[in-house]
Amino acid sequence: MSYTEALNLAGAKPAGKRPYFLDEQVERVLAITMTVVQELAVARQRVDTLERLLQAKGVLADGEIDAFAPGPVASAERQMWNQEYIARVLRIVQQENEAAMQAGDVASGDVGDELASDA
Amino acid sequence: MKTSQTPHSPDAPVNDPSAAYDGPPDYRVIGRHAVFPQTDHDEIERINFLAQMNRHLAARVVPGVKAAYDNRVVPGFEAKHGRPLANRHEARKAMLEDPAFQTWSALRRMTMEQRQQAGRWTALRQAERIARIAADLTDGDERLSLDASLEVPRYVSAVDHHCMPGSYHTEYFPGDVTNGANYDHGGFVTTSGLLGKYSDGGGHAVVKWVQRNLPDFKPKKILEIGGTVGHSSLPLAQAFPEAEMTIVDLGAPVLRYGLARAKSLGVDNVRFVQASGEDLSGFADASFDWIQTTMFLHELSTRALRNIFAETRRLLKPGGIVLHVEQPQYAPEMPLFEQAMRDWDAFYNNEPFWSRMHEMDLDAEMVVAGFDKESILHGGVFGVVDRELFPDAQEDDTEDFGRKAAWHVIGAVA
Numbered sequence A: 001m002s003y004t005e006a007l008n009l010a011g012a013k014p015a016g017k018r019p020y021f022l023d024e025q026v027e028r029v030l031a032i033t034m035t036v037v038q039e040l041a042v043a044r045q046r047v048d049t050l051e052r053l054l055q056a057k058g059v060l061a062d063g064e065i066d067a068f069a070p071g072p073v074a075s076a077e078r079q080m081w082n083q084e085y086i087a088r089v090l091r092i093v094q095q096e097n098e099a100a101m102q103a104g105d106v107a108s109g110d111v112g113d114e115l116a117s118d119a
Numbered sequence B: 001m002k003t004s005q006t007p008h009s010p011d012a013p014v015n016d017p018s019a020a021y022d023g024p025p026d027y028r029v030i031g032r033h034a035v036f037p038q039t040d041h042d043e044i045e046r047i048n049f050l051a052q053m054n055r056h057l058a059a060r061v062v063p064g065v066k067a068a069y070d071n072r073v074v075p076g077f078e079a080k081h082g083r084p085l086a087n088r089h090e091a092r093k094a095m096l097e098d099p100a101f102q103t104w105s106a107l108r109r110m111t112m113e114q115r116q117q118a119g120r121w122t123a124l125r126q127a128e129r130i131a132r133i134a135a136d137l138t139d140g141d142e143r144l145s146l147d148a149s150l151e152v153p154r155y156v157s158a159v160d161h162h163c164m165p166g167s168y169h170t171e172y173f174p175g176d177v178t179n180g181a182n183y184d185h186g187g188f189v190t191t192s193g194l195l196g197k198y199s200d201g202g203g204h205a206v207v208k209w210v211q212r213n214l215p216d217f218k219p220k221k222i223l224e225i226g227g228t229v230g231h232s233s234l235p236l237a238q239a240f241p242e243a244e245m246t247i248v249d250l251g252a253p254v255l256r257y258g259l260a261r262a263k264s265l266g267v268d269n270v271r272f273v274q275a276s277g278e279d280l281s282g283f284a285d286a287s288f289d290w291i292q293t294t295m296f297l298h299e300l301s302t303r304a305l306r307n308i309f310a311e312t313r314r315l316l317k318p319g320g321i322v323l324h325v326e327q328p329q330y331a332p333e334m335p336l337f338e339q340a341m342r343d344w345d346a347f348y349n350n351e352p353f354w355s356r357m358h359e360m361d362l363d364a365e366m367v368v369a370g371f372d373k374e375s376i377l378h379g380g381v382f383g384v385v386d387r388e389l390f391p392d393a394q395e396d397d398t399e400d401f402g403r404k405a406a407w408h409v410i411g412a413v414a
Helices: A003-010 A024-056 A072-089 A091-101 A108-116 B041-081 B088-095 B099-124 B127-138 B178-186 B201-213 B234-239 B252-264 B302-315 B336-342 B344-348 B362-368
Strands: B221-225 B244-249 B270-274 B288-294 B316-326 B376-382 B406-413
Touching: A003 B099, A024 B041, A024 B099, A072 A091, B041 B088, B041 B099, B041 B336, B088 B336, B099 B127, B099 B178, B099 B344, B127 B178, B127 B252, B178 B252, B201 B234, B201 B288, B201 B316, B201 B376, B201 B406, B221 B234, B221 B302, B234 B244, B244 B252, B252 B270, B288 B302, B302 B316, B302 B362, B316 B376, B336 B344, B362 B376, B362 B406
Parallel strands: B221 B244, B221 B288, B244 B270, B288 B316
Antiparallel strands: B316 B406, B376 B406
């Protein structure tokens, strides 16, 4: 079985119409979100496994991660990563806010009509 | 539910939060066998997460759904209609309008869809490997009897039960066992470990019930109808090693997987036969001492249930017993909220016959099938598990409507 076929079959829809309990757009976003929540749990457990293995092998001391204090450069890098991450996730909020402040913003299709009639 | 975490062991730190742990065991305690799919770290954690999701929904969200029913749904319906809710269908439809039920339902449905995707990916990515192991264990073994001409009835083909794509019968290549492997290794998500190490707590519960209630019963020929991979069947075969156990099912992938699984677990007095429970004409009248079904009747149709009951009557030897294990029937004394919640799977988890089956008069159906009214048996059983590692359904006070390992037994003596 090819990788693509396995991917398709893994996510295959069961026979039978899917019920929706919320607005369909909302339920779609919630379904995507819950899978991301699942994958965050999986990633968190993997980090925990790594920490415990490193501790067991004596690479990490007990409490070393919780006591970790990054130096000024590392601290700035980490905080900037947080800022960049949040900005990526909340891109649509930024863009909607920009739109609210842009008087005279136009839709591409309308501009298309305008350009076509600009004989 | 409590798992054994040795809370009072001498080296446990004071205020150890793990001492108070109340929930499903880590999936790593599950029992493995030759055809059980390999699961990597993240696949295991995906299953752990999904089992915790079901636990959370049952323990922490359902109480809010119940409160909304009491405080909003019932008063709202009565204000609008000037009368109380009349039945479980009205209760469910009224709840469909309430945000608490909507949110719980959406999350419960998604958790099932995520479970299927997670389990199927694990089985599919190694489908050829598992099929080869199954073939090595079963090729040429007369205890596997398949019938490629068997038609899949509409009550199995129309919608895929519990949102399991392809159900028990679809195969993706010759010799495939994917849908057996997915059903076996992912069921933990739905049962939160309540069925134990080999998902066989239902079978052990039946054995315990029979040994307690029918101590002189020494069956030689046992049949399980709709036995899939043999989860509930192997405990019967193990409890009565002198007996020959036959498992019939519609699905070739689950039967291939089932025999390979049984052999790998050292259970040899079993055979797996592809057949419909409605037509077991391959077996002579009075062939069996014991016929068993476990969480099976709700996946049928009215006609199929009647045909199967009639076949069980025909196939039993005089004095033989038939036992059906199911979730409890709806009864007038069951609150409408509980009935409506139990009906959820019928409408939103592809169990189309669940609702009708649970309102049938099964005693009357047994009589129609030819059993004496006086010979009908009733009982109640809980999943029997290794309590060192697994939660015990009898001590579990959470209610995951329709999924808890607490069942009714209805049966009859031929």
